[in-house]
Amino acid sequence: DAGITQSPRHKVTETGTPVTLRCHQTENHRYMYWYRQDPGHGLRLIHYSYGVKDTDKGEVSDGYSVSRSKTEDFLLTLESATSSQTSVYFCAIWGGYSNQPQHFGDGTRLSIL
Amino acid sequence: GQQVMQIPQYQHVQEGEDFTTYCNSSTTLSNIQWYKQRPGGHPVFLIQLVKSGEVKKQKRLTFQFGEAKKNSSLHITATQTTDVGTYFCAGLGTNAGKSTFGDGTTLTVKP
Numbered sequence: 001d002a003g004i005t006q007s008p009r010h011k012v013t014e015t016g017t018p019v020t021l022r023c024h025q026t027e028n029h030r031y032m033y034w035y036r037q038d039p040g041h042g043l044r045l046i047h048y049s050y051g052v053k054d055t056d057k058g059e060v061s062d063g064y065s066v067s068r069s070k071t072e073d074f075l076l077t078l079e080s081a082t083s084s085q086t087s088v089y090f091c092a093i094w095g096g097y098s099n100q101p102q103h104f105g106d107g108t109r110l111s112i113l
Numbered sequence: 114g115q116q117v118m119q120i121p122q123y124q125h126v127q128e129g130e131d132f133t134t135y136c137n138s139s140t141t142l143s144n145i146q147w148y149k150q151r152p153g154g155h156p157v158f159l160i161q162l163v164k165s166g167e168v169k170k171q172k173r174l175t176f177q178f179g180e181a182k183k184n185s186s187l188h189i190t191a192t193q194t195t196d197v198g199t200y201f202c203a204g205l206g207t208n209a210g211k212s213t214f215g216d217g218t219t220l221t222v223k224p
Contacts, residue, residue, distance in 0.1 A: 031210055040122070042201060042216035043156070050210050058211075059114070090155060098205060101146055101158035102212065 003027050006091050006105040014113055019078040021108050023091030025071075031094040032074040033102065034058075034066060036087040043090065049074055081112045115140050115206045119215030127223050132189040134218035136202035143205045145178055145185045146212065151198045159187075159200075192222050 003026030013019055023032060033048040035058075045058030047066040055066050063085060065077045078085055091105040116139040126132055136145065144163045148156040160169055162178035162185060169176045175188045185204075189196055199219045203212040 035214075040216065042119075043214040045211065045213075048210060056210075094210075096210075098144055099161065099163070101148075101161065102156075102203070103158070104155040106155055 004091060004093055004103060004105040006089075006108050008108060009106065010109045012111045012113065013081055015082055016080050019081050019110065019112075021076040021089055021091075021110070023074045023076070023105060025074075025093045027093055027095070027103070028071060029093040030071075030096045032068065033092040033094070034064070034074070034076045035090045035092065036060065036085075037090060037107075038087050046076065046089075083112050086110060086112045115204065115208075115213045117202060117204045117213045117215045119202055119218055121218055122216065123219050123221075125221045125223065126192050128194060129191050132192050132196070132220055134187050134200050134202075134220075136185045136187075136204070136215050138183045138204045138206075138213075140206050141182050143182075143207075145182075145205070146203045147176060147185075147187055148201045148203065149198050150201065150217070154198075156201055189220075192220070194222050194224055196220060197222050 005024045007022045034046040035043040044060045046064050049055045049068040067075045089108045092102040094102045118137045146161045147159040150156045160176050165182050166180045167178040173190045177186045199217040201217045202215045205212045
């Protein structure tokens with residue numbers, strides 16, 4: 001498997017608290033993604049990055065922010081978590097060539113009470 | 114924006130029966146990729162299709178890309194219990210950095 005590590009793997013927190021999820025890669029891939037996965041909705045793109053300090057919004061970006069200060073790290077922040085953000089979050093990486101697949105991390109299960 | 118629809122959402126089959134999931138894009142795709150996610154796991158890449166009308170096989174799995182490069186299918190012959198999971202298609206459109214995932218088809222196989 002590609003070198004992708006998500007942390008934490010599980011988190012329970014309360015509404016209104018800030019939460020940061022980390023994605024770390026050892027593949028030196030240019031692109032990194034954050035998805036959320038909810039029953040009946042498949043994988044929905046939150047934000048993605050196409051280089052250090054270069055990020056763009058996905059289809060469900062409201063309530064989330066991201067940062068990428070180094071090639072290997074992509075952080076997802078929920079400034080003030082809400083119960084609707086309870087989900088499984090996946091990070092993915094892509095080398096940037098059309099014949100390459102995305103490689104996914106193991107996911108973070110986030111519960112907001 | 115680009116939309117990718119995938120049907121059916123769920124499929125329950127008896128072991129040994131065939132299974133097919135279909136993917137349709139609102140726009141022409143550069144390529145389409147298929148992923149499998151086992152229960153509790155993360156999506157894992159299966160295959161990529163690039164050419165119009167392309168057909169690829171992996172043992173009991175057959176993947177097709179439509180002539181117009183707007184639809185694709187995955188067919189599994191004689192399902193086994195190891196085939197259980199959710200199958201996703203992901204289409205790469207004009208934005209080279211973003212693929213759009215279908216909502217997935219969850220396959221359950223009864224022994």
